[in-house]
Amino acid sequence: MTHGTFIRKNALRNKRRTALTVLSVGFSLFLLITLQTVLDTLINPPETESSILRVAVRHAVALTQPLPMAYQAKLEAVPHVESVMPMQWFGGQYKEPKNFFANFSVGHEEFFDMFPEYEYSQGAEEAFKRERIAAIVGDALMDQFGWTIGDRITLTGIIFPMDLEFKIVGSYSDDVNDSAFYFRHDYLDEAGEDADVVGMVGMVGTFWLMADSAEAVPGIIEHVDSMFRNTPYETKTETEKAFQLGFVSMLGNVRLLIGSISIVVVFTMLLVAGSTMAMTIRERLKEVAILKAIGYPRKVILSLVLGEAAAVSLMGALVGCGLSLVLASMDVARFTAGFVQGINPSPAMLAMALGLGIVMGVLSGLFPAIQASGMSINDAMRRLE
Amino acid sequence: MIIPLQYNVRYLRTRWTGTLITAITFGLVVAVFVIVMALAQGLDRAFVKSGDPLNLLVMRPGVQAEMQSSISIERYQIIRNLSGIAKGADGEPIVAPEVVLVVNKLKRGDGKPSNLQIRGVQMKAFEMRPQVQVVEGRMFEPGMREVIVSRLVAKRFAGFNLGDTPKLGRGEFTVVGYFEAGGSAYDSEVWGDCSEFQEEFDRQGAYNTVVARATDPAAAASLASVIEEDPRLKLEAKTEADYYGEQTQASVPLKAFGTFLAVVMSIGACFAGMNTMYGNVASRVKEIGTLRVLGYTPFSIILCFVFESTLLALIGGVFGCIIALPMNWVTTGTANMQTFSEVVFNFAVTPPLMGIALVFAVIMGLVGGLLPAISAARKPIIECLSNV
Numbered sequence: 001m002t003h004g005t006f007i008r009k010n011a012l013r014n015k016r017r018t019a020l021t022v023l024s025v026g027f028s029l030f031l032l033i034t035l036q037t038v039l040d041t042l043i044n045p046p047e048t049e050s051s052i053l054r055v056a057v058r059h060a061v062a063l064t065q066p067l068p069m070a071y072q073a074k075l076e077a078v079p080h081v082e083s084v085m086p087m088q089w090f091g092g093q094y095k096e097p098k099n100f101f102a103n104f105s106v107g108h109e110e111f112f113d114m115f116p117e118y119e120y121s122q123g124a125e126e127a128f129k130r131e132r133i134a135a136i137v138g139d140a141l142m143d144q145f146g147w148t149i150g151d152r153i154t155l156t157g158i159i160f161p162m163d164l165e166f167k168i169v170g171s172y173s174d175d176v177n178d179s180a181f182y183f184r185h186d187y188l189d190e191a192g193e194d195a196d197v198v199g200m201v202g203m204v205g206t207f208w209l210m211a212d213s214a215e216a217v218p219g220i221i222e223h224v225d226s227m228f229r230n231t232p233y234e235t236k237t238e239t240e241k242a243f244q245l246g247f248v249s250m251l252g253n254v255r256l257l258i259g260s261i262s263i264v265v266v267f268t269m270l271l272v273a274g275s276t277m278a279m280t281i282r283e284r285l286k287e288v289a290i291l292k293a294i295g296y297p298r299k300v301i302l303s304l305v306l307g308e309a310a311a312v313s314l315m316g317a318l319v320g321c322g323l324s325l326v327l328a329s330m331d332v333a334r335f336t337a338g339f340v341q342g343i344n345p346s347p348a349m350l351a352m353a354l355g356l357g358i359v360m361g362v363l364s365g366l367f368p369a370i371q372a373s374g375m376s377i378n379d380a381m382r383r384l385e
Numbered sequence: 386m387i388i389p390l391q392y393n394v395r396y397l398r399t400r401w402t403g404t405l406i407t408a409i410t411f412g413l414v415v416a417v418f419v420i421v422m423a424l425a426q427g428l429d430r431a432f433v434k435s436g437d438p439l440n441l442l443v444m445r446p447g448v449q450a451e452m453q454s455s456i457s458i459e460r461y462q463i464i465r466n467l468s469g470i471a472k473g474a475d476g477e478p479i480v481a482p483e484v485v486l487v488v489n490k491l492k493r494g495d496g497k498p499s500n501l502q503i504r505g506v507q508m509k510a511f512e513m514r515p516q517v518q519v520v521e522g523r524m525f526e527p528g529m530r531e532v533i534v535s536r537l538v539a540k541r542f543a544g545f546n547l548g549d550t551p552k553l554g555r556g557e558f559t560v561v562g563y564f565e566a567g568g569s570a571y572d573s574e575v576w577g578d579c580s581e582f583q584e585e586f587d588r589q590g591a592y593n594t595v596v597a598r599a600t601d602p603a604a605a606a607s608l609a610s611v612i613e614e615d616p617r618l619k620l621e622a623k624t625e626a627d628y629y630g631e632q633t634q635a636s637v638p639l640k641a642f643g644t645f646l647a648v649v650m651s652i653g654a655c656f657a658g659m660n661t662m663y664g665n666v667a668s669r670v671k672e673i674g675t676l677r678v679l680g681y682t683p684f685s686i687i688l689c690f691v692f693e694s695t696l697l698a699l700i701g702g703v704f705g706c707i708i709a710l711p712m713n714w715v716t717t718g719t720a721n722m723q724t725f726s727e728v729v730f731n732f733a734v735t736p737p738l739m740g741i742a743l744v745f746a747v748i749m750g751l752v753g754g755l756l757p758a759i760s761a762a763r764k765p766i767i768e769c770l771s772n773v
Contacts (some may be wrong), residue, residue, distance in 0.1 A: 016663065017660055017663065017664075020656045020657070020659050020660045020663075021657075021660060023652075023653075023656045024653045024654070024656035024660070025653075025655045026648075026652070026653075027649055027652045027653035027656070028624060030649065030682050031646070031649045031653070055522055060486050060489075061488050061489065061552075061554060061586075062486070062487045062489045062500060063487075063489065063500075063552070063725075064452065064487050064725065065586065066485070091453075093447070097449065109441065123673070156447065158447055158448055158449065158453055159448075159453045161455070164435045198455065198457075198588075198590055199587055199588065199591075200589045206637050213522060232555060238491070246497075246498055247490075247720075248493070249492075249497035249498060249499060250498075250499045250500060250719075250720035250727060251719055252717060252718055252719040252720070252727075253494070253495065253717070257424075258420075261417055261421075264416070264417055265650065267413065268409075268410050268413050268414070268650070268653070268654070268657075269653075271406050271409060271410050271657075272653070272656075272657040272660075274406075275403065275406040275407070275657075275660075275661070276657075276660055279403070279660075279664050384656075
């Protein structure tokens with residue numbers, strides 16, 4: 001019998017106990033993978049070729065303070081800026097408050113240059129540039145409300161005191177976000193003028209710039225902010241990633257919360273695996289003594305116990321990875337109201353979980369293994385009453 | 386006949402290492418659950434404490450946060466003259482317009498930016514919110530570019546200490562006092578003069594909200610309907626209590642997160658608990674046989690082991706609550722996406738929450754103990770006694 005077979009047979013001897021330990025470790029690792037994946041998507045938003053070129057400009061005081069539309073021309077004159085698009089959070093409501101989704105007004109001329117990674121439905125660009133009340137909607141949102149191209153829908157203004165009617169002229173798909181609703185800023189501005197809204201006409205919440213290269217981005221940020229320093233509308237300019245992370249940091253110390261929960265999870269896993277292994281070896285002391293008596297060296301006994309512990313934990317890790325792949329295939333966005341788009345653990349994350357499984361197994365077996373291998377034959381025999 | 390509970394207690398004590406490890410496992414699960422739920426509860430409490438049922442908050446219909454609303458000066462004048470509004474010591478109606486804004490400021494600890502809510506008020510606001518008390522320094526002087534800040538805000542955001550001159554809007558304001566607001570949402574705010582803030586943030590000609598103090602609950606209800614039916618106003622009025630009650634939905638994601646954690650962690654803990662209990666059963670096969678011979682029924686054996694497992698989980702539950710308890714003194718903050726600003730609050734580990742946690746522990750104990758208990762009861766007596 002090889003050492004491998006010996007370990008396997010031992011691990012499967014008390015099938016119920018092994019199964020329970022594997023499941024316990026599996027659920028804990030599943031939780032760990034899920035938490036770390038969510039944290040990772042929050043603090044490392046996926047970057048694409050075009051997202052690293054995008055720069056957001058907003059009022060220095062807060063995102064809620066608008067900037068004058070006249071800034072567009074000034075921003076276009078900044079070196080290395082290819083395109084400048086105004087963008088305003090409308091925050092309109094579709095029928096009921098629970099139907100929450102992101103809706104923005106955007107500069108219709110620049111929109112398609114600004115988001116080249118989106119895959120637009122056919123004819124979307126021409127129609128959006130042609131029709132004043134046009135809207136382009138993400139595929140996920142189209143599915144959610146059963147909309148089709150050509151539908152007319154109305155969004156009720158919450159922040160802006162007016163209701164706007166739109167015609168959906170196209171849809172788009174994207175890996176990162178396909179649940180936003182975009183419409184034309186000139187339409188919003190005109191409606192604001194008609195409704196006589198104080199402090200809104202000729203203003204916009206943010207400008208988005210497209211740089212000609214990633215290297216030019218820091219220079220653009222510096223240039224824009226110094227251009228408007230000591231004016232009534234000072235700006236804060238940052239990369240798209242920094243802009244997104246600003247929202248995450250508002251949520252509070254997510255990293256600390258998830259980090260400490262993860263540590264607790266790992267610790268409980270270690271306790272569970274360790275106590276099971278201790279229980280198992282205690283029952284087998286007589287056999288350990290026999291192995292010793294027939295001449296097995298200390299090192300081999302040590303590695304047999306550690307091997308068994310590592311094998312059980314590794315099985316647990318495989319169960320954990322399996323569970324998280326099941327979760328990845330589910331529509332997470334639906335029951336987190338879009339807050340978490342999906343929980344897709346990266347291969348690196350799964351590898352980390354498997355590695356952690358082995359390390360924890362070895363750690364959990366360490367104490368019983370040392371105890372067993374270090375024991376004299378006499379002691380071991382006597383211990384069993 | 387029921388097996389004396391002493392039997393279980395003594396056994397758990399003899400096997401104290403196993404007992405301890407299992408109890409710690411259950412305890413950590415309970416602690417994580419309690420801490421995340423205490424976060425959600427603390428957030429809720431900040432909102433619930435803010436609303437006074439006699440204060441009517443007038444806003445534009447449909448808006449979900451004060452900041453989204455806007456009310457013209459003309460409309461404010463109309464509201465001011467409605468009947469049903471309480472009169473102050475000076476004989477004037479207790480009603481005041483407010484502006485509510487956010488400024489993006491850096492937090493102390495991690496140096497990351499977050500939105501801080503600032504409220505421009507008139508002096509009448511302090512009659513309506515008696516919980517807001519200046520505790521150090523002094524009240525701001527209108528027109529002097531002065532503000533008072535909550536003590537919690539001063540601790541959480543950089544540059545809001547007494548005498549500091551944070552930039553709000555276009556220019557700098559001087560912090561002249563700290564206030565405390567009894568753990569309410571105002572504890573997350575900076576207060577200053579209403580008309581000064583209007584000018585600073587280009588809001589001349591409009592307020593965000595109007596707050597009116599009703600004489601009694603009946604007057605509050607009738608005043609609300611008068612405001613809503615007045616064709617000149619086209620506004621909505623609700624009590625502050627109702628408004629802040631709606632804000633508690635900010636904690637819904639946290640509660641969902643806490644529940645998810647509790648469910649997944651408890652599944653893992655139940656498996657571990659089962660392992661311990663199967664071990665506890667296996668090492669006492671002879672005793673089980675003896676008990677049966679003495680006349681204890683299989684049912685009382687089940688009862689005995691389920692009780693043991695529940696006791697084990699309960700010890701864990703108590704341990705978990707004890708480690709979670711110090712969180713009561715921890716202050717934290719999170720964004721209320723409704724108001725787009727940060728709410729600063731304390732974790733709230735309350736007795737009802739600990740009660741729920743203990744029930745949760747008992748359930749884990751029951752689930753983890755049932756199968757091992759049944760297996761114990763089903764062992765034939767002869768086999769039990771012949772077993773080594």
